[in-house]
Amino acid sequence: MVLESTMICVDNSDFMRNGDFLPTRLQAQQDAVNLVCHSKTRSNPENNVGLLTLANVEVLATLTSDVGKILSKLHQVQPKGNINLLTGIRIAHLALKHRQGKNHKMRIVAFIGSPVSTDEKELVKLAKRLKKEKVNVDIVSFGEEVANNDLLTSFINTLNGKDGSGSHLVTVPPGPHLSDALISSPVIQGEDGMGGAGLGGSGFEFGVDPNEDPELALALRVSMEEQRQRQEEEARRAQVASAAEGGSTTPAPIKEASPNEEALLERALAMSLERGEEEQTSPAMPDFANMTEEEQIAFAMQMSMQDAQDQSATKPSAVKTEAKQTPMEVEGEEEDYSEVMNDPEFLQSVLENLPGVDPQSEAIRQAVGNLSKEKKDKKDEDKEKKK
């Protein structure tokens, strides 16, 4: 959120007719300027942007926050003449000095696509002057980058000084993607990598504009996060379980649904049930949309307890990882442990590993037996409730 006034210098020399950037260097440059303007205004609405040409140096637009004005002048630019970098930067600096927002930091963004014939000494002198006046310069070198590289590098290095990092040199090799190369560069990203958000293509996650409907976007993002976390936990438990018991099931196919809120929720629930589905005799998915949240939670709990129950009934060698599952993310960690604790098999194996405990002893067997009986009762209760 830097408060900044930026002068954009475009190269409108004859070299811009070249077609190595599609469709022409001039057009590619225009797209790139568009990108820069929007990123500056987006990062802080009070930022100002101005425009000038580097060949036949002329200020096309004084510093303004109206991007439309910049773009309309930009489209009138025609290639003619040769670039004059020194004069261009000096005039850009002058325009910045006369900015209205005296609190704004000063920045020049120069697009250079033709060979620069200025003396290096002159450029370094100019760089020192700009450094004294705290002006940052970003240079986008494209087209003739090989020829200009040394010159521009020494310019930027002088400007940055020993530790500074306010000025950047971005070199773009020939190809169709001048704007794309810029998006990830420090010109757009700023110094902390912030500015790139929201740009590029349609740019928005989930097809929802965060500006139009921030709550929806947030809800979608949160549910995706939860789902991902749940997946990670499952993966973790699967690892633990498979280490203890060996083997793993293949997850049931996840239901694919069109990306809307309900469907996402449904999908998330399906994920947690996916392994349980194999066990179920009747894999009927109740209508989640009509259940309230609590009912959903209760239902999910039943499902996972049911799984645990089934597991204890079958042989230990059977490959079941469901018992270790978390019913629903919202329930938190306590549920996990209660499930795990209630699983008599798991308890048995743990007890076996404990030193000084004889699993065959009466006390243990009784405790474990009680546990399974409790679960059988609960299961019957639940089955009734379901109806």
Place this chain on the structure above:
Amino acid sequence: MSGHKHTCQGDHDHDDTPEMGLQYSLYNKIDTGNLECLNERVEGSGKDVFKAWEERLNFEKYVESDVDEELLFNIPFTGNVKLKGLIIIGGEMDLHPSKMKLYKNRPHMTFDDTSIAPDQEFDLHPDNNGTLEYATKVVKFSSVTHLTLHFPKNFGGETTKIYYIGLRGEFTEGHRHGVTICTYEARPNVSDHKTDLMENISHEIQ
């Protein structure tokens, strides 16, 4: 105009009296958020030289010039200042500034702007302890809201170093540019004073 040394009668030690601390307290009245130093080598070091009198010999905090030997300070105040004197503690030997120009009430000056005639100019002498005070023409600097200090030259060094800048003077609260459009009414217009006081009368059961 060259500065003149401050002569003190009596046998008090000039530097240690608590009065000096009180007198050189204008650093408190600087709007540090908008304080600007041009051509400083380390970003933000310009603010460090405006410290308390007691700290003036703390040579760990200083500002050094970067590209050449010039330094420019844009100092906005939080109110009106009557500037009476300055003390500059500069770097060793060649790094000490030799000339100082003062400009009043010109915000956001740059080096190009310093070609105009300053409000006052001083030839500085090397001072490493803060014993030399440069007195200003009080008439000129009686109502200063923004002060610019420009150090164009030094005693030959590549860069200029300054350890402490002390400002002596008086401070008055600035004129608050508050509401300048006001309407006077002989009788209040009820619709202008909407309040829900009438609806919020509490009824207690006794």
